[in-house]
Amino acid sequence: MAQKPSIPKGTRDFGPEETAKRNYIFETIRDVFQLYGFSQIETPAMENLSTLMGKYGEEGDKLLFKILNSGNWMKDLTPADVESGEYAKLTSKVSEKGLRYDLTVPFARYVVQHRQDLTMPFKRYQIQPVWRADRPQKGRYREFYQCDADIVGSDSLINEVELLQMIDEVFDRLGIRIVIKLNNRKILTGIAEIIGEPDKLTDITTAIDKIEKIGEDKVVEELLSRGLKEKSIDLLKPFLNMSGTTAGKLDFLKVQLADSPTGLLGVAEMEEVINETESIGINAILELDTSLARGLNYYTGTIIEVKARDVEIGSISGGGRYDNLTGIFGMPGLSGVGISFGADRIYDVLNSLELFPSTATPSTEVMFVNFGSEESKVAMKMLKEMRKAGIMAEIYPDQAKMKKQMSYANDRNISHVAIVGEDEIKANKLTVKRMADGVQHTVELKEAIRLIIDYRQQELSE
Amino acid sequence: MAQKPSIPKGTRDFGPEETAKRNYIFETIRDVFQLYGFSQIETPAMENLSTLMGKYGEEGDKLLFKILNSGNWMKDLTPADVESGEYAKLTSKVSEKGLRYDLTVPFARYVVQHRQDLTMPFKRYQIQPVWRADRPQKGRYREFYQCDADIVGSDSLINEVELLQMIDEVFDRLGIRIVIKLNNRKILTGIAEIIGEPDKLTDITTAIDKIEKIGEDKVVEELLSRGLKEKSIDLLKPFLNMSGTTAGKLDFLKVQLADSPTGLLGVAEMEEVINETESIGINAILELDTSLARGLNYYTGTIIEVKARDVEIGSISGGGRYDNLTGIFGMPGLSGVGISFGADRIYDVLNSLELFPSTATPSTEVMFVNFGSEESKVAMKMLKEMRKAGIMAEIYPDQAKMKKQMSYANDRNISHVAIVGEDEIKANKLTVKRMADGVQHTVELKEAIRLIIDYRQQELSE
Numbered sequence: 001m002a003q004k005p006s007i008p009k010g011t012r013d014f015g016p017e018e019t020a021k022r023n024y025i026f027e028t029i030r031d032v033f034q035l036y037g038f039s040q041i042e043t044p045a046m047e048n049l050s051t052l053m054g055k056y057g058e059e060g061d062k063l064l065f066k067i068l069n070s071g072n073w074m075k076d077l078t079p080a081d082v083e084s085g086e087y088a089k090l091t092s093k094v095s096e097k098g099l100r101y102d103l104t105v106p107f108a109r110y111v112v113q114h115r116q117d118l119t120m121p122f123k124r125y126q127i128q129p130v131w132r133a134d135r136p137q138k139g140r141y142r143e144f145y146q147c148d149a150d151i152v153g154s155d156s157l158i159n160e161v162e163l164l165q166m167i168d169e170v171f172d173r174l175g176i177r178i179v180i181k182l183n184n185r186k187i188l189t190g191i192a193e194i195i196g197e198p199d200k201l202t203d204i205t206t207a208i209d210k211i212e213k214i215g216e217d218k219v220v221e222e223l224l225s226r227g228l229k230e231k232s233i234d235l236l237k238p239f240l241n242m243s244g245t246t247a248g249k250l251d252f253l254k255v256q257l258a259d260s261p262t263g264l265l266g267v268a269e270m271e272e273v274i275n276e277t278e279s280i281g282i283n284a285i286l287e288l289d290t291s292l293a294r295g296l297n298y299y300t301g302t303i304i305e306v307k308a309r310d311v312e313i314g315s316i317s318g319g320g321r322y323d324n325l326t327g328i329f330g331m332p333g334l335s336g337v338g339i340s341f342g343a344d345r346i347y348d349v350l351n352s353l354e355l356f357p358s359t360a361t362p363s364t365e366v367m368f369v370n371f372g373s374e375e376s377k378v379a380m381k382m383l384k385e386m387r388k389a390g391i392m393a394e395i396y397p398d399q400a401k402m403k404k405q406m407s408y409a410n411d412r413n414i415s416h417v418a419i420v421g422e423d424e425i426k427a428n429k430l431t432v433k434r435m436a437d438g439v440q441h442t443v444e445l446k447e448a449i450r451l452i453i454d455y456r457q458q459e460l461s462e
Numbered sequence: 463m464a465q466k467p468s469i470p471k472g473t474r475d476f477g478p479e480e481t482a483k484r485n486y487i488f489e490t491i492r493d494v495f496q497l498y499g500f501s502q503i504e505t506p507a508m509e510n511l512s513t514l515m516g517k518y519g520e521e522g523d524k525l526l527f528k529i530l531n532s533g534n535w536m537k538d539l540t541p542a543d544v545e546s547g548e549y550a551k552l553t554s555k556v557s558e559k560g561l562r563y564d565l566t567v568p569f570a571r572y573v574v575q576h577r578q579d580l581t582m583p584f585k586r587y588q589i590q591p592v593w594r595a596d597r598p599q600k601g602r603y604r605e606f607y608q609c610d611a612d613i614v615g616s617d618s619l620i621n622e623v624e625l626l627q628m629i630d631e632v633f634d635r636l637g638i639r640i641v642i643k644l645n646n647r648k649i650l651t652g653i654a655e656i657i658g659e660p661d662k663l664t665d666i667t668t669a670i671d672k673i674e675k676i677g678e679d680k681v682v683e684e685l686l687s688r689g690l691k692e693k694s695i696d697l698l699k700p701f702l703n704m705s706g707t708t709a710g711k712l713d714f715l716k717v718q719l720a721d722s723p724t725g726l727l728g729v730a731e732m733e734e735v736i737n738e739t740e741s742i743g744i745n746a747i748l749e750l751d752t753s754l755a756r757g758l759n760y761y762t763g764t765i766i767e768v769k770a771r772d773v774e775i776g777s778i779s780g781g782g783r784y785d786n787l788t789g790i791f792g793m794p795g796l797s798g799v800g801i802s803f804g805a806d807r808i809y810d811v812l813n814s815l816e817l818f819p820s821t822a823t824p825s826t827e828v829m830f831v832n833f834g835s836e837e838s839k840v841a842m843k844m845l846k847e848m849r850k851a852g853i854m855a856e857i858y859p860d861q862a863k864m865k866k867q868m869s870y871a872n873d874r875n876i877s878h879v880a881i882v883g884e885d886e887i888k889a890n891k892l893t894v895k896r897m898a899d900g901v902q903h904t905v906e907l908k909e910a911i912r913l914i915i916d917y918r919q920q921e922l923s924e
Contacts, residue, residue, distance in 0.1 A: 007571075008509070034824065037826040046469075068530045094535075156861075393499065
């Protein structure tokens with residue numbers, strides 16, 4: 001007998017319930033994206049390695065899944081190559097395609113490739129899986145979905161305001177209470193300038209990014225080891241311990257960054273985004289957080305990160321503005337801003353807070369019991385009418401024992417069972433049994449349809 | 463400047479309109495699958511090569527996309543290996559995973575792996591891309607979607623009847639007129655027995671599968687070259703030229719196959735499936751076609767193939783019964799039956815017959831013109847109310863020239879433009895312009911919402 005089959009580590013099968021719950025998340029996000037005027041695109045799972053390599057840093061290149069060339073993949077490989085052992089350098093001899101690592105680089109490639117056909121500003125969304133050869137661990141998978149919305153070709157801050165509203169709307173619809181943390185790369189640049197370390201921007205942000213995890217003392221230690229002067233660190237400290245209202249923080253930054261035009265521009269952008277968003281109205285808490293960095297090298301303006309308020313978990317959404325996404329493909333000067341939702345973490349939050357509505361997992365509304373070929377012929381005609389009325393319906397295909405058929409209905413969470421036996425056929429009726437409480441009615445088909453639809457309406461309104 | 467980026471040959475980008483049209487197909491299929499009580503599952507893009515290899519024949523093994531092992535992929539390769547040039551044999555040294563080639567083998571793997579958790583009969587559907595390293599050509603891609611519905615764990619013919627109804631319902635909803643061709647492997651077995659060539663079943667069906675393409679004379683030639691006796695071929699001829707009504711064909715087969723119990727069983731199954739389906743009522747034409755083979759080695763009972771009546775194109779759906787799908791993974795004796803829809807061909811049919819409804823490509827319903835920061839502040843509050851009412855709405859993010867903004871609305875097929883200028887702000891109103899005919903009204907927000915929703919209802923009812 002063959003060995004029990006399995007799937008590659010870090011990948012997952014999704015059964016009916018998980019798939020339905022995941023669809024509920026994707027559809028909620030999709031509805032909001034569309035409501036805000038974003039159009040969906042899809043790009044292939046495979047991209048040329050020349051598109052992907054060098055876009056995610058050296059570590060990222062290693063984490064790309066590469067596709068072995070078809071046919072004689074060995075034809076460019078020499079015995080000396082194998083002798084050398086330089087596998088990284090030799091990869092290009094056996095592979096020219098890879099699986100997409102995120103949706104951002106394929107999107108940039110798409111924009112440049114199709115630029116003649118696109119109306120700018122271009123508002124696109126994309127909900128597709130990505131693959132990373134990361135070490136699998138709890139909550140980290142080798143195949144997972146990203147849900148991205150981006151606008152390219154506009155540097156108006158209205159886009160930031162709209163994206164914040166979209167985040168708010170998605171989590172409001174899902175019932176998840178959130179904090180949206182905001183920062184601006186220009187503020188970070190201003191701080192680095194003001195404390196006299198304009199060249200140490202990356203070191204500073206990498207260190208302060210860890211303040212929540214390791215505390216101020218350790219951060220100071222790290223900054224010293226990265227070559228910052230003690231005096232600079234003293235000047236930095238007030239920025240690390242900002243508290244109070246957003247207005248207070250903004251005032252503080254305006255004073256502190258008075259001598260940095262870049263810093264002041266960042267503060268002004270932040271102020272406008274926050275004021276506009278709050279004046280339109282938002283459920284989420286907006287929090288100015290100068291310790292937020294998130295892949296700094298990529299973002300050039302607003303930086304966004306979303307945390308769930310009621311569950312201890314990493315960020316569940318994030319994004320920001322970038323000014324040179326398409327530059328790597330030879331189309332410079334196109335500003336963009338985008339957000340990304342992490343479906344897996346959102347799934348975990350909804351599960352742990354028990355926020356999935358029962359309607360997220362639709363199941364058959366009525367199962368006809370199978371009493372044999374004569375009865376099932378009558379049942380199947382009724383079944384057709386049920387379906388015509390939009391009722392999700394099925395018949396147990398085999399003439400099995402009643403107990404087996406009922407346990408199938410139970411296991412599948414089917415809300416009603418329909419019985420068409422000899423008596424029902426004579427009376428031109430059917431018996432509908434509600435599984436939740438066992439209540440049953442012998443009625444005409446039209447009435448049975450009404451009963452089942454009424455039940456659905458009640459469930460929906462609960 | 464970098465070279466213009468591209469995507470691997472045989473793969474495709476889908477822009478906003480194509481994606482929307484494709485979603486319309488997927489959603490139609492999905493709605494019908496759910497209406498009939500099927501539950502969705504998803505399996506990973508990557509499977510272990512041990513799961514995939516040997517399941518699609520020697521040719522299929524070559525067409526699998528294989529993933530290069532992560533890290534030092536060369537470590538098991540010796541210089542002598544490279545010297546040998548036996549790349550096919552050596553693939554397993556550098557790759558242990560591949561991209562799924564279809565949805566059937568992953569489904570079989572899923573059923574065996576999760577058998578403890580499944581309620582039988584298990585009705586699942588799956589809509590996911592598959593990958594094949596085929597030579598790309600018109601209408602043949604290296605990445606394409608399959609939409610499969612299968613029932614395993616039941617050998618009742620009710621399943622066949624339900625699947626035929628599902629096919630009928632899907633194409634009825636899409637507006638495509640179809641013929642469903644039916645055959646049964648047992649009839650083919652019976653024919654092979656009756657003509658005295660029980661061992662030549664595969665040769666016979668491979669040859670007669672080509673009758674439409676190459677004609678009877680060439681088929682006879684091929685059968686001779688495959689070692690069939692002339693006498694057998696004479697006996698076979700009447701089966702190739704069957705015509706007339708289904709009832710007539712069934713009567714003919716009953717007489718001709720009277721000495722083959724297997725053949726008669728096939729005829730009885732066919733008769734029951736056709737009679738049951740027609741008695742319930744179906745729009746499609748059902749056609750008994752003994753020349754239909756479709757990967758015979760796989761199917762054990764009913765064989766189904768769907769052709770569009772109004773477009774010359776290959777089959778747009780197909781399927782059948784198999785009795786040993788999970789046997790290859792060590793779980794014998796599980797009967798199954800399924801159908802698969804080819805989204806790409808259905809797309810081509812809908813496009814060439816212009817059957818996509820305008821609602822298949824939803825687009826923004828109203829765009830607010832941007833007159834500058836003061837006006838846009840007011841507009842964005844109205845925008846929020848529009849969206850609350852479910853209207854897909856956006857604001858042009860930049861204060862660009864009117865002409866540019868209007869041409870954006872035009873290009874994106876936006877049905878209304880909203881103007882909130884100085885006068886409107888004073889009057890607490892907005893001007894809504896219908897793009898189709900230029901008619902505009904200056905009204906209060908509530909009225910504007912009504913206008914736009916009325917317009918949508920009209921479009922929907924057309």
